[in-house]
Amino acid sequence: MATIFGINLFALSGQLLVGLINGSFYALLSLGLAIIFGLLKIINFAQGAMYMLGAFFAWMALNYMGINYWWALILVPIAIGLLAILMERFLVRPIANEDHLYSLLLTFGIALVLQGAFTHIYGSSGLPYQIPDELKGGTKLPFMYLPNYRAWIIVSSLVVCFSTWWVIEKTKLGAYLRAGTENPQLMQGFGINVPLITTLTFGFGVALAGFAGVLAAPVYSVSPDMGSNILIVVFAIVVIGGMGSIGGAILTGLMMGVVEGLTKFFYPEASTTVIFLFMVIVLLVKPAGLFGKEA
């Protein structure tokens, strides 16, 4: 077997691929946060709770309504998006002109309430959710066994991430969006309904977390604390990528997945810390983040 410096290259390729799969999750979640912060300047601490809600909605849809995974993948993000729109309209907007800290505390509170409520109702042990039949099994690669579902995670999240990036950065709709947040008065003068755009953007950003939640349900334990576990890491990724940089969030998400994967291979004890270490170094060297613009 090929080795370099005594490290098994086959094993290493497996770890790289696994890292990339996790990275695509991170990309999806940090993208939602980056959109909401970049365009609306809201620090949404409820993003993790919405991810949890996505997984729970998928479970509920299956167990209470018989809606299968594939429909859940479409319907749950829409439901979460609608919920977010209500949240924006009635909770976030009244304090939109206050300091960022207010929206941070508000969304953090919402996250705690949701997590507490779900722990109360469903307990903390988690709920089972099966991998859909179409994606069961796996492919034997030369260096590892790749479960089909993991391949699906990476493909679907990359497609969603890059189409989102493309819409925001390259289309007319995206241009309206960016202009609307840059100078709302002027855009309103042109007859663009800026509050509507804001609400929809918030809804979409949060819906991405719901989508990630449905994707996660079959492979991770569907439990109330799944969101709070991942949220802090995702925030670190957004900071490393540059707050509000959309492409940066996607690329950094993938990159950090790989960095974390390699750490799990070489020194697993540090795997939950390495991303924060990376964040400290990036902030020291390039305070605006890897892909952020200097203020």
Place this chain on the structure above:
Amino acid sequence: MKAMKKTLLAVAMTVAATTGVQAAGISNDVVKIGVLVDMGGVYADICGQGCVTAVEMAVEDFGGTVLGKPIEIVSADDQNKPDVGSAKVRQWIENDNVDVVTGLVASSVTGAATKVLTDAKKIALISTSASNAFTTKACSPYNVHWTYNVAALANGTVKPMVAAGKKKWFFITADYAFGHALEGIATKVIESSGGEVVGAVRAPFGTTDFSSYVLQAQASGADVVGLANAGGDFVNSLKTAAEFGLTETTDVAGLLVFTNNALALDPAIAAGMKATSGFYWDMDDQTREWSARFKARHGVIPSMGQAGQYSMTMHYLNAIKAAGTDESDAVMKKMKETKPDDFFARNATLRNDGRMVHDMLLVSIKDAASRKSPDDIYNIEEVIPGDVAFNPMLPECDFK
């Protein structure tokens, strides 16, 4: 000199007499039981509110009073944080006249809480913690450890597998005190039974994605992959092992499985897995009768921690009745003198080190087809006698 001796004797007798007077009866005219558990975190299901319910049931079944004095229950959330837990215990003892603290789930919290309790000469009734430290290197005359411990898990699950020819082991271990203790004791059992440990990874507590560790386990060439973790970590690591095909080529052994975790797993993934448990609700009529009452109140079948919680609380209250006082030393003496015997504690003794030794069960998780109800999750494979399952008593922990 003689006079001096006489005086001393008189003083000693007076002191003995006064403490004797104080000791008899119930302090502050109430027996107050403090239940310290994780209410909303990862261990909320295995003990949590269910343990509070179990204590309530025990108190009600006992009649609500002991020696004519009321029994009161207070409970608190330790959030799995040792500092929060020990602060609460201190407050209970110093301000609220709590007589005994029970629940006690995360081993780290139990470690901190038992220190405070021992200093105050108050009894700790430990229901759900796994570490065996409380009756070995951190033993105390006031510790009672009931349901199970890491030694019983290793002897119950690991030993028969090595004996059956599964010699090479790899561990995926939770990177904190409990995981290390479990891996350590399992390693000893493996090596003394003629097996070997070919590798181990330490995964941080609360790891979401175990695929990297599963790949490493796969590459190790082990016969068995031991999961030395608990709760969500256990569920997530087993799910990933199944997804990556590890369960098809290698045996995967969950070293600490609660019924709550088994319920959270798809039977297709978990079927056939063996585990050691201190209790199973569907063992016989006695266990079914109590479990049905528990489920009617709590909504879920009892975990071994919750069943142990009831049994232990009952034993404590009986000891107060027999001793005629709630004074800790007298109650501990009675608890150790009397053999626990109920639906939970079979062939049981409470050793002088505070370890309750009882029959443990080697169970296997049923597949979907053989489950008659959603709660029908285990087959009982074997009853493991207590003295085989638990670690022997250390001479320095032999508190008479």
